[in-house]
Amino acid sequence: xxxxDLIFIQNQIGYTFNNFNLLQQAFTRRSYSVxxxxxxxxxxxxxxxxxxxxxxxxFLITKNSNSVGxxxxxxxxxxxxxxxxxxxxxxxxxxVLISNYSESELTEIKKLLVxxxxxxxxxxxxxxxxxxxxxxxxxxxxxxAENSVKEDLFEAxxxxxxxxxxxxxxxxxxxxxxxLSPDSILNDDNTEDYIxxxxxxxxxxxxxxxxxxxxxSGYQITQYSPFDGIxxxxxxxxxxxxxxxxxxxxxxxxxxPIFRAFGQSQTEARKNxxxxxxxxxxxxxxxxxxxxxxxxxxxxxxxxxxxxLARRGYFSIPIYDFELTYDKDGNPIWNCICSIAEKxxxxxxxxxxxxxxxxxxxxxxxxxxxxxxxxVLMVQ
Numbered sequence: 478x479x480x481x482d483l484i485f486i487q488n489q490i491g492y493t494f495n496n497f498n499l500l501q502q503a504f505t506r507r508s509y510s511v512x513x514x515x516x517x518x519x520x521x522x523x524x525x526x527x528x529x530x531x532x533x534x535x536f537l538i539t540k541n542s543n544s545v546g547x548x549x550x551x552x553x554x555x556x557x558x559x560x561x562x563x564x565x566x567x568x569x570x571x572x573v574l575i576s577n578y579s580e581s582e583l584t585e586i587k588k589l590l591v592x593x594x595x596x597x598x599x600x601x602x603x604x605x606x607x608x609x610x611x612x613x614x615x616x617x618x619x620x621x622a623e624n625s626v627k628e629d630l631f632e633a634x635x636x637x638x639x640x641x642x643x644x645x646x647x648x649x650x651x652x653x654x655x656x657l658s659p660d661s662i663l664n665d666d667n668t669e670d671y672i673x674x675x676x677x678x679x680x681x682x683x684x685x686x687x688x689x690x691x692x693x694s695g696y697q698i699t700q701y702s703p704f705d706g707i708x709x710x711x712x713x714x715x716x717x718x719x720x721x722x723x724x725x726x727x728x729x730x731x732x733x734p735i736f737r738a739f740g741q742s743q744t745e746a747r748k749n750x751x752x753x754x755x756x757x758x759x760x761x762x763x764x765x766x767x768x769x770x771x772x773x774x775x776x777x778x779x780x781x782x783x784x785x786l787a788r789r790g791y792f793s794i795p796i797y798d799f800e801l802t803y804d805k806d807g808n809p810i811w812n813c814i815c816s817i818a819e820k821x822x823x824x825x826x827x828x829x830x831x832x833x834x835x836x837x838x839x840x841x842x843x844x845x846x847x848x849x850x851x852x853v854l855m856v857q
Contacts, residue, residue, distance in 0.1 A: 482608055483497055489603045489604065490638075490655060490656050491651060491655035491656075491691045491747075492638050496640075499521075499637040499641050500637055502516050502517070502518055502637060503518050504518065504605075504610050504630065504633070504634075506609060506615060508611050508614060508615045509612050512613065518633035518636075519629075520636070521633040521640070523632075524635070524639055525632030525633055525635030525636030526632045528649055529591055529632060529635055529657075532650050533659070537586060589662060589663070590657065590659055590662055593625060596624075596631040597625075597627035600627040600630055602676055606622075606630065609621045609630060635652060669755075671754075672751045674755050678758065681765065682729075687727055687728070687729050688728040689750075690726040691725050691747075692723065692724055693722070706726075707734050707754075708738070722739055725740070725749070725750045727747075727754055770786055770791075774843055774844070774847060775840075776836055783795050783815075795816070795817050795839065796816050796817070797813055797815055797835055798813070798816070799812065799813050799814075799831060799835075800812040800814075801831075808829060809829060810829060811827065813828075813837070813838040814838060815838035815841070816842075822842075823842075824838050
C-alpha cells in the first residue's frame with residue numbers, strides 16, 4: 478500500500494496509526510496472504526466486531542433523547558433524586574438509568590447500527606473499499622463489492638485501531654463515531670444532517686467523496702491565524718483554541734475552497750465543518766435545486782420524473798384522477814387530472830388513451846414545478 482493511500486485512509490477515519498503494518502493488515506484479505514504471504518485481517522475483524530458492539534451500546538445509552546428517545550438518569554457525580562411514576566404510585570429514584578425503550582427494542586436499534594448493510598455503506602461513503610488487498614481469484618470475482626467483505630473491512634479497521642492505541646477508550650469511541658456516523662443513521666428528529674448532505678452533494682456533483690483531515694488545534698490557532706480557505710468564525714471567548722479541541726479540514730471539490738471548523742471532539746468538528754460548507758454552497762448558488770434533479774425532462778418519462786422529485790422531498794407524491802367519457806361515435810375519452818397537495822395547481826389532459834392522458838397531465842405538472850417561483854419555463 479502506497480504512503481499516500483495510508484495518509485488518505487487515516488484522514489478519512491480520523492485516526493493516525495503508530496504502526497502502519499496494522500493498518501495495512503486490516504485491508505488484507507486471506508486470499509491475498511495465501512498468495513503473497515503475511516498476515517490477514519480475520520483476527521482484527523473479530524476484535525473490531527466486539528469494539529463496535531461495545532460502543533454502539535454506549536452510544537445508545539448516552540445519546541440524548543432528541544435522537545432515539547433515550548435519556549441518562551445515572552451520573553455518579555450527582556446525588557439528585559427523581560420521582561418515578563407508575564400506574565399505582567410515585568416513589569423517588571436516585572442515580573439509576575431510566576430508558577424509554579425495552580431491552581428487545583434496544584436490541585433492534587443496535588442492530589440497525591451494526592448490520593452488514595450499514596457498515597458496507599459507511600465503507601463506501603468513506604471511499605475505503607478500493608484499497609482492499611485481495612488475491613487474484615477475489616479480484617476476478619469482484620469479491621470486494623460484496624457487503625460482507627466491506628463489513629469485514631469496517632470491523633478489521635476498528636480492530637487494528639484497538640491494538641494500535643492499546644485499547645484507549647477515548648480514541649476507540651472517536652473512531653467508531655467518525656467511521657459509523659451513528660447520528661446520521663438514527664437521525665429522526667428532523668434536524669439537518671450536514672454530514673449526510675455534504676456526502677450526497679459530493680456524490681451527485683462529481684461521483685466523489687468528501688475528504689477530511691483532523692488535527693488537534695492546540696494554541697497555535699487563533700481567530701487571527703491565516704488560513705487559505707473558509708474558516709468557522711471564532712468568538713472572543715475562543716480566541717485561543719484549547720489543546721483539548723480539534724479542527725477539521727474538508728475538501729469537496731477542486732474548484733472550491735477548503736473549509737475549516739472546530740469542536741471539542743473530532744466528531745463535533747466534522748459536523749461543524751460540514752455545516753459551514755453547506756451554508757457556503759447554498760449562499761453561493763452551488764447547492765442543487767429542483768432544476769438540477771432532472772437531466773432531460775420529457776413527456777415520455779414525466780410520470781417517473783415527477784415521482785423522483787417527490788421521493789427526494791420536493792413535494793408529496795402526485796395524485797392522478799381519471800374520468801371516462803365517450804364521444805358521439807362511442808370512442809373513449811380519458812380525462813386525467815394531475816395534482817400535488819402542496820401546489821395550488823392541477824393540470825388535465827383529454828386523450829383517447831388513458832396512459833397518454835396521464836403522461837400529458839404529468840408533463841404539464843413537471844413543467845410547472847421546474848419553473849415554479851422562477852417564472853421561467855425550464856423545459857420545452
